[in-house]
Amino acid sequence: MSSREKILNAVKEAQPSLSPLPELRITGNKEGNTDRFKTMLESIGGAVAFVGEGESITEKIRSLFPAAKRVVSSITSVEQYFFKEYQQLKHHSLEDVDVAIIESRFGVAENGAVWVTEEDTKIRVLPFIGEHLVVVLAANSIVATMHDAYEQIGNEDYHFGVFIAGPSKTADIEQSLVLGAHGPKSMTVLLMC
Secondary structure (H helix, E strand, O other): OOHHHHHHHHHHHOOOOOOOOOOOOOOOOOOOHHHHHHHHHHHOOOEEEEEOOOOOHHHHHHHHOOOOOOEEEOOOOOHHHEOOOOOOOOHHHHOOOOEEEEEOOEEEOOOOEEEEEHHHHOOOOHHHHOOEEEEEEEHHHEEOOHHHHHHHHOOOOOOOEEEEOOOOEEOOOOOOOEEOOOOOOEEEEEEEO
C-alpha cells in the first residue's frame, strides 16, 4: 500500500458518524417587509423610490437621472427604453449605458437583495455593465428572509439567476469603502405600490 493510500484510508476511518441536520423553519411575516427592505438596501448604499398607481416608470427614471444619455430596459412595458434587438446584441455595445432598467421577481427584507434571472434581464451582463442600475420590484413581492427566498426559487427552472444587493463595492483600497468599484455606481429599486 502506497503512502497516499495509507493517508486516504486513515482519513476515511477517522470520519465522525453522520448526524441528521436540525429541522429549520424560519419564516418572517409579511408585515413590515417593505420598510425593512428599504432600511437594509439604504444601509448598504442602495436607494428606494416609490412608484404609485398611475405613475410612469419612464417619468420616474427621467427625474432620478436627468443627465442620462443612454438608458436601456429589459422590461417590455417601459417601451421607450426597451432594447428590442437584445437577441442579436453584442455585450460590448452596452459599454456606454448610463442607466440599465431590469425587473426583479422578488426582494428579500433581511438583506435588501433582489432576485433576477436571465429571463428578467434578457442579457446576463445588463445588471452589471451600466453606470446606474434601476430595479423594478412589486412591493408585495418582498419576502422576509433568505430562507423564504430559497423556498421560492427552489423549484424554479432557470439557467442563470443572481441575488443583487446594492451597488458594487470594495474596501480593498486603503481600507476605504468605494461604491461602484467594479459595476454600477448606484442601485435604485423602484417599489411599485
